[in-house]
Amino acid sequence: MRLVSIAFALGVLLLQLQGHLPPWSWLTLLLLASLGGAAAALRVRRLQQVGQGRGRGTHARWASLLLLACFAALAGFSWSAWRAGLALSSQLAAADEGRDFVVTGIVSRMPQNTALGIRFQLDVEQLDPAGPLPGQAAPISMPQRLSLGWWGGRRQGAVAESEERHRPVVHAGERWRLTVRLKRPHGLRNPGGFDAEAWMLERGIDATGTVRLAQERLSPFVIRPDTTIERVREAVRDRFLATLPAQDYPWGGVLAALAVGDQQAVDAGQWRIFARTGTTHLMSISGLHVTLVAGLVAALAGALWRRHPRAPLGLATPRAAALAGVAAALIYTLLAGAGVPALRTLSMVGVAALAVATGRATRVSRVLAAALLAVLLLDPWAVLAPGFWLSFGAVAALLYVGAGRVGHHASPTPEAVPAWRRRVRDELARFGLTQWAATWATLPLVLFFFQQFSLVSPLANAVAIPLISLVVTPLALLAALVPLDSLLWLAHGVLAPLMAALQWLADQPLSVWTPAAPPAWSVALALAGLGLLLAPRGLPGRLAGLVLLLPALSWPASRPAPGEAWVTVLDVGQGLAVVVRTAEHTLAYDTGPAWGETDAGERVVAPYLRTLGVDRLDGLVVTHSDRDHSGGALSVLAAFPVDWLVDTLPPAHPAHHFDVPRSACEAGLAWVWDGVRFTVLHPRPEALVPGVKPNRQSCVMMVEAGGSRLLLAADLEIPDEAAVVGRSGSALAADVLVAPHHGGASASSPAFVAAVRPAQVVFSAGYRNRFAHPRSEVVERYRQIGSVVWRTDRDGAIGFRLGPAGVTGIAERQRQPRYWATADEASAR
Structure with missing residues (x-):
């Protein structure tokens, strides 16, 4: 098995x-x-x-x-x-992207509120074109499940007037008829970044889109098993958040996450605390929580079953307790959203209960193997999730330790020591041993997936695991079953001081270690080394495990040679973020857009820098104040020490509140790092005054490495292009150009294109963005001079190496092709 x-x-x-x-x-x-x-x-x-x-x-x-x-x-x-x-x-066909459809369907999942509106999943019952199709058009595709955004302030059609003025109101289980505009599942593709396309494929999402017109709510509730569960989850979440408003009870969202698995209720600042203290696993419905619920219910059911005089005659008490535990685990897993850790534990509980019911003894390792098989039969995409590997890895390590493979000798205990004291001592020793084993066993996987390890994790978990698992989670679950506000207030009262302690640990300067991402082969070696280290003490060669650990724990970050520069144009959607690395320095040029509660700095730039092993920035350039370029600046400044900020932001901008040396970005500013020269070409000082259009203040920069040149043009527009061309002339020529203004019609004039004559040009734009960037006539203008055209919406992040040997480039979707990727040249527009 x-x-x-x-x-x-x-x-x-x-x-x-x-x-x-x-x-x-x-x-x-x-x-x-x-x-x-x-x-x-x-x-x-x-x-x-x-x-x-x-x-x-x-x-x-x-x-x-x-x-x-x-x-x-x-x-x-x-x-x-x-x-x-x-x-x-069943995914939407490329030919149907951008069309309006009238769809009738059922809201199948608990809707998620955002700062801009609401997002929900709709199971399609009927899909029709909203207007006549173009002549000879192929039959429309029929997606089965949609992920829709319904943003406030848009046309709301036949909905109530109060809903039109405020955010839309949608509940799980409702049947709606909506006019929607759809596109294929598409996500950002960056090295070490989250793969949204794989995530949507796993959840059966066949298209995404926005609500254009709400025609009618056809039914307030359609009774199905899944919609009933989701309506219950939604009711519990809404009651938690209403009873514990965020302004007075900042950790109410954490209780909602523990009760019904709604991780959207936890804000970005709180996730940062959990990540830096290594307690993120406690904020999801983990296997520990499911096991706890199953164990408590099984123990209670067994005690009640024994008290009934005839019940054990029909069904043995152990079997009745096992069935009750499985039922409790199943209900909790469904209410929690059925994540991988919960499914793994449910499978293990089910196999163990089956063994009890049949009277057959089963090894725990066989139970884990059965759980592995069950999870992958249900969800073959689970292997793509870090949680899958961490969950099964941690349990396997605990089984390895629990099987007696870690040799330890109990010290003699005087008979005079009370039994309860010996039991407490043994339990504390067992808890410490399992924590030590689980932490070390998952360390290589944590470094591989997240490129950071919390040095305060053992201390944080030693305090957090007992409190959250034995006190906070039971109180939250009891509050979900019994509508008593006092239970929620009590749970929040216990959680608040714990979170204050975790926040203090997270704020310590050495709380997190951020090495470079180790290669997969070194992780395999490290896991083998940990197997040796956790082996019994008498086994020869145990210390060889330390040697096997070294490659993963000390893998050096790749850096350019002196005189070379490595440049990555990140895929941030409709915006811009570029990372430039030299032999000893790292520069971030713009930080991408903001998206409601989060931004590209937090979701894209910071994870990419951690993948590289970067723990501080030597320079941050924010070209101008438009949110698609500066939206992630605050997140980057909060995540990394920054030695130098160069910007054209207004004096009152929040970025200036950070204690970072600052220089205004003005033409003539120049510096050299490791043989690579950086020169600012625009703006002139007279443009840096209030009232000037932000695009006219764009910080334009030339990077020269070993005779190769890269021009970063931000949102430069045609009038200022002419000024730059007039000042620089032939010196403006570059091997690579990050096209101005995302390829919009207000930039890339024929004169500018002729002056730069890039061998390669990059358009940083969002997939099917509403501005139609890059414009076809602009793309053709570059192609006519022989430029190789790269697009982040089609190619993902694009990396270049500049040096004496010339320029080489590769796109992330080329470097790691995946069968579910939908972006091709035809559909990128």
């Missing part, structure tokens, strides 16, 4: 790393090969049972295991490919 589960998981992972799905004919052959492998394995097993001699039986055993592993891997690959093909077949 264990070998089959691991091989199946490897087959699933292999499929998820593919750039294209295999054709159905190949899948058929793979499935047939899997069946053949299973038959061969069974045949070898029979031969083993009747074989003569020990050697022959051993060879047969190993042959059967190998065949079983191959069968399981092929089965995992085929199963996930088949599921992926079904999921992709």
Whole structure:
């Protein structure tokens, strides 16, 4: 069972790393090969049972295991490919993007409130064009599930007047008829960044879009199992947030997350505290919480069952308790949104209960293997989530420790010591041992996925785990079942001092270690090394585990050679963010847009810098005050020490409240880092006065490395382009140009294009943005002079290496192609 589960998981992972799905004919052959492998394995097993001699039986055993592993891997690959093909077949066709449709459907998930409006999922029942289709148009596609945004201030059609003036009101289980504009599932693609397209594929989202017109709410509630659960979740969340308003009870959203898994209720500042203290796992419905609920309910059910005189005669008490525990775990998992940790624990509880019900003893490792198989059968995309690896990795480490593989000798206990004291001491020792093992076992995975490790995590978890698991979570769950406000106030009263302590730990200057992301092979070596270190004390070669740990823990960050520059134009949607690295310095040029409660600085720029192992910025340039360029500046300034800020922001801008040396960005400013020259070409000092259009204040910069040149043009427009061309002339020529104003019609004049004559040009723009950037006539203008055209909406982040050898470039979607990627040149517009 264990070998089959691991091989199946490897087959699933292999499929998820593919750039294209295999054709159905190949899948058929793979499935047939899997069946053949299973038959061969069974045949070898029979031969083993009747074989003569020990050697022959051993060879047969190993042959059967190998065949079983191959069968399981092929089965995992085929199963996930088949599921992926079904999921992709229902996605919106590229030809239907940008059209308006009248859709009738049911709100299938708890809606999420945002600063701009509301976002919700709609299960489609009927989809029709809102107007006549273009002549000879292909039949429209039929997506099954939509993710829709309904923003306040837009046309609301037939909804109530109060709803039109305020945010839209939508509840889980309602049936609506809406006019929507759709596009295919698309997300930002950056090194080390979150893959939204994979996330949407996993959740069956076939298209995203916005509500253009609300025609009618057809039904207040459609009774289905999923909508009933979601309406209950929504009611609990809304009651929590209404009873604990954020202005008076700042941690009310955390209680909602613990009760019903609504992580949107936790704001960005609170997530920062959890990330820096290594307690993020406690803010989701983790396996620990599900196990706790199942255990408490099983114990209570067993106690009540024993008291009934006839109940144990019909069903044994252990079986009744096991069934009650499984039922409680199932209900809690469904109310929590069925995340990977909860599903893993539910599967383990179910297998253990089955063993109790059938009277068969089952090893815990087999239970974990069954849970692994169950999770991947339900959700083959789970292997893409860090939580999958951390969840199963931590449990596997605890099993490894619990099986007695960590040697320790209990000290003699005098008989005079009371039993309760010995029990407390043993429990504390066991708790400390499991925390130590789980922390070290997941360290390589944490560094691989997040490129940071909380140095205060052991202390923070030692305090937070008991309080949250044994006090706060039970109170939150009890408050969800019993509508008593006093329970919520009590839970918040316990949580508040804990969060104050965690915030103090998070604010310590050395609370987080930020190394470069280690390669996958070094993580595998580190896990093997930890297996040795956690082995029994008498095992020879345990200290060799330290050697195996070294590559992952000390992997050096890649840096350019002196005189070279590595430049990454990040994919931030409709905005701009660029990172320039030299041998010893790192510069961020703009920080991308703001998106309501969050921004590109927090979601894109900071994670990318951590991937590189960057723990401070030598310089931050904010070209002008437009939010698509400066929206992430505050998040970057809060996340990293910054040695020097260069900007054209107004004096009252919040970025100036940080204690950072500042220089105004003016033409003539220049400096050299590691043989790479940076020169500001615009604006002139007279443009840096109040009332001047922000685009006219754009900080334009030339980067020169080993004879190669990169021009960063921000939002420079045609009149100022002419001024820059007049001042610089032929010195404006560059090998790479980040096109001004995202490729808009108000920039990239013929004179400017002719003066720069870039061999490669980058347009940083959002997918199907409302400005239609980059304009087709602008793109054609560059192509006519032979420029290679890159687009972040189509290619993802684009990296360049500048140096004496010239310029090389590669896009993230080329570097790591994935079969679910939807952005091609036709659909990028």
